[in-house]
Amino acid sequence: MVILRNLSSNNLQGAIPIELSRIGNFDTFDNVTRFLMLAREPIVPGTDRPFKTSIVFSLEGGPGVLFKALAVFALRQVNLTKIESRHLRNQPLRASDDSSNSKYFDYLFYVDFEESMANQNAQNALRHLKEFATFLRVLGSYPVDTSST
Numbered sequence: 001m002v003i004l005r006n007l008s009s010n011n012l013q014g015a016i017p018i019e020l021s022r023i024g025n026f027d028t029f030d031n032v033t034r035f036l037m038l039a040r041e042p043i044v045p046g047t048d049r050p051f052k053t054s055i056v057f058s059l060e061g062g063p064g065v066l067f068k069a070l071a072v073f074a075l076r077q078v079n080l081t082k083i084e085s086r087h088l089r090n091q092p093l094r095a096s097d098d099s100s101n102s103k104y105f106d107y108l109f110y111v112d113f114e115e116s117m118a119n120q121n122a123q124n125a126l127r128h129l130k131e132f133a134t135f136l137r138v139l140g141s142y143p144v145d146t147s148s149t
Contacts, residue, residue: 043140050144051116052081055126058088058108058135065132066109072128073113076121082112106134116141 045051059065073080088106115122117138130136 045116045118045141045143047116047118050114050146051118051141052112052114052144053117053122053141054110054112054139056108056110056135056137056139057129057133058106059133061106066107068132069109069129072125076125078119078121078125079114080111081114082110084110086110108135114144 057069059069070080070083085107088108113122117123118141126136126138
């Protein structure tokens with residue numbers, strides 16, 4: 001999946017064949033809408049301008065697991081710009097041991113970071129994350145919108 005372009009609400013008019021009034025009013029003019037393009041094969045962007053990459057991954061629940069996942073980026077100077085989490089509803093709440101003292105949901109994490117997949121540090125971070133993540137998918141890399149909104 002490749003994210004084509006970020007569009008701010010003030011330049012969305014005319015970009016898609018829908019009237020802005022039909023998709024709702026915006027609270028602020030710095031809202032951003034992402035349009036996606038699906039591809040069978042990944043398209044690896046260059047390093048000639050700033051890029052962001054979006055990924056999703058899941059981890060076994062437990063103390064320190066998210067810290068370990070985030071450390072793979074910090075150790076390689078890869079800046080995270082967004083992190084969101086959702087518990088996996090199809091996975092039951094589980095105890096960490098037979099004593100049933102600690103209970104955990106498994107979570108799915110959505111992360112944006114400031115590098116393209118052509119960057120060696122980003123590749124190494126994801127290679128390291130893949131060693132202990134139960135699931136990892138790169139959604140795509142896309143140019144950073146540098147225009148003022």
